[in-house]
Amino acid sequence: MIKIQRHPKLADVAAFISRLNSNLEHHIGYCGKKMDEIFNTLEEDFGDIPARESFFIATESDKVVGVCGFDADNERGKAEIWGPFVDRADALKVSNLLWESTIKEIPNTIQTVSLFPDNHNLMVVDLANRYSFDSVSKETILTCSKQSFRRVNNDNVIPLISEHYNSLIKLHNQIFPNSYLTGTEMVDGLSETSTVFGAVDEHSNLPGYLYTEAEPEFGEGSIEFFGVTPLVRNKGLGTSLLAKGLEWLFTFPSIEEVTLCVQSDNSKAIRLYKRLGFQIEHQLTFFEKTLDKSGVN
Numbered sequence: 001m002i003k004i005q006r007h008p009k010l011a012d013v014a015a016f017i018s019r020l021n022s023n024l025e026h027h028i029g030y031c032g033k034k035m036d037e038i039f040n041t042l043e044e045d046f047g048d049i050p051a052r053e054s055f056f057i058a059t060e061s062d063k064v065v066g067v068c069g070f071d072a073d074n075e076r077g078k079a080e081i082w083g084p085f086v087d088r089a090d091a092l093k094v095s096n097l098l099w100e101s102t103i104k105e106i107p108n109t110i111q112t113v114s115l116f117p118d119n120h121n122l123m124v125v126d127l128a129n130r131y132s133f134d135s136v137s138k139e140t141i142l143t144c145s146k147q148s149f150r151r152v153n154n155d156n157v158i159p160l161i162s163e164h165y166n167s168l169i170k171l172h173n174q175i176f177p178n179s180y181l182t183g184t185e186m187v188d189g190l191s192e193t194s195t196v197f198g199a200v201d202e203h204s205n206l207p208g209y210l211y212t213e214a215e216p217e218f219g220e221g222s223i224e225f226f227g228v229t230p231l232v233r234n235k236g237l238g239t240s241l242l243a244k245g246l247e248w249l250f251t252f253p254s255i256e257e258v259t260l261c262v263q264s265d266n267s268k269a270i271r272l273y274k275r276l277g278f279q280i281e282h283q284l285t286f287f288e289k290t291l292d293k294s295g296v297n
């Protein structure tokens with residue numbers, strides 16, 4: 001018999017997600033693949049509701065067969081659904097039970113929930129369709145290894161410092177007006193492991209920037225944002241920015257691989273990524289749904 005339990009041990013949740021998330025047919029783009037990294041995110045870097053409160057596990061004869069939870073952002077009124085992950089023959093039944101339990105716990109501060117399955121994850125794609133989620137965008141995750149990185153000259157690109165931050169905030173908000181991070185939040189969070197590179201012209205204008213995050217403790221790095229102002233595109237600046245970001249990430253001895261996510265119809269950016277050594281790892285769909293607060297979901 002299947003039991004759905006709240007307040008699971010986060011180590012069990014992390015171990016289960018880590019085992020399933022490397023397979024295309026179980027993959028959810030919000031979650032990592034390495035157990036220690038997932039555990040650390042759940043324990044220390046989760047949303048506004050602690051992971052222990054927001055996750056459910058499904059067990060059968062004390063064996064974990066499914067996991068689902070949500071990462072809530074109260075200020076934006078959004079929650080990302082981690083899962084459902086199910087490893088069992090009748091996955092549909094377990095995924096429905098997990099989904100129903102999870103959705104009931106979503107607080108009133110949240111208006112919108114989202115799912116982010118790999119297109120091969122038919123169980124979650126099907127769940128999105130059955131529960132009338134909107135298919136908002138198609139996304140592609142690419143990775144570049146230290147070995148495949150093709151270096152190019154990037155002498156025109158420098159690490160940005162506080163005197164550039166106003167221009168940076170303006171450019172970021174112009175190019176990515178609806179992103180998960182505003183320009184001000186990006187600048188406020190800069191640290192030894194998250195940095196911004198840019199090209200500053202002779203009039204102190206900032207025509208392009210790249211924001212990158214390193215997680216040396218987990219051997220990973222990511223390109224989070226990357227943009228060039230329209231008038232200056234197609235002159236090689238994007239290529240130099242990307243090369244600089246990768247070069248910096250690969251100075252961390254533990255970092256062997258860099259990941260990024262881009263809209264699948266952004267063929268220009270994907271061509272650029274591939275030229276510098278990135279390969280496509282996942283093709284995903286971003287689904288969103290506005291919750292019906294009368295309880296009919």
Ligand SMILES: CC(C)(COP(=O)(O)OP(=O)(O)OC[C@H]1O[C@@H](n2cnc3c(N)ncnc32)[C@H](O)[C@@H]1OP(=O)(O)O)[C@@H](O)C(=O)NCCC(=O)NCCS
Nearest residue numbers: 225226227228233234235236237238239262266268269271
């Ligand atoms: C993606 C983006 C950053 C690329 O920046 P860019 O400065 O135009 O990039 P580059 O100039 O290096 O390369 C773009 C093209 O110009 C070409 N190019 C580069 N230098 C050139 C030169 N000197 N003369 C002629 N063409 C040149 C490149 O070969 C490339 O051609 P392609 O599109 O046919 O593959 C930019 O288009 C952008 O800001 N887009 C909006 C935000 C975005 O999509 N960001 C990425 C996803 S997060």
